[in-house]
Amino acid sequence: MMPDDYDVELANNIIYDPWTGDFFRTLRSGYRRGMPVKAGYVNSRGYFVIRFKNRVIQAHRVAWFIYYGLWPGGIIDHANGDKLDNRIGNLRIATPTQNNANMKAKGNKLKGSTFIRRIGKWQAQVKCDGKTHYLGLFDSEADAHKAYIRAATKLFGSFARPA
Structure with a gap:
């Protein structure tokens, strides 16, 4: 062309x-x-x-x-x-998924972790190609974030951004 x-x-x-x-x-x-x-x-x-x-x-x-x-x-x-x-x-x-995986965390929150107030635990999850992968409940935000990092590295490779 x-x-x-x-x-x-x-x-x-x-x-x-x-x-x-x-x-x-x-x-x-x-x-x-x-x-x-x-x-x-x-x-x-x-x-x-x-x-x-x-x-x-x-x-x-x-x-x-x-x-x-x-x-x-x-x-x-x-x-x-x-x-x-x-x-x-x-x-x-x-890809759009890879680009999103490489985005920085918003605010001072650790990426991939959400506090569930009613049970007092931290939930970890990662989204890939429109599908949410539930990674479990954790006692600390740091533990939930570690689970996210492991899963994100496996799913996104060099595009995974921990923070």
Whole structure:
């Protein structure tokens, strides 16, 4: 499949540094002509995005396109969980389940554990491909979390994030 004009222009006007994850655009006019200037900004969801030809594109997708020469077919996951770290070594294709498994825990709660007040125990569970896997009841949040980590590592491999 031949790239369209937009893809060619993007690749010719945006410079991507795969080692730092930075993006630059080359100025075509003015007194600083030919000097690269930083491109992009952080959007309201905390992702670095690039505006090009009246389109706003997530920078991690632009990085993938520039580095590999094709647009990613699915979700791009930030392996270390940092939405702003667009180094190519930190980006990987993921399924929705893998991407969710790599999300950070919300608040100060340990991932995979829920306190069941009526029985005074901690329940552990993990969700994979839309199915909830019940892991048991535990006396402490830490024990429930350990059960979650074991199951998540088995189900998600390198996408499992303990915290």
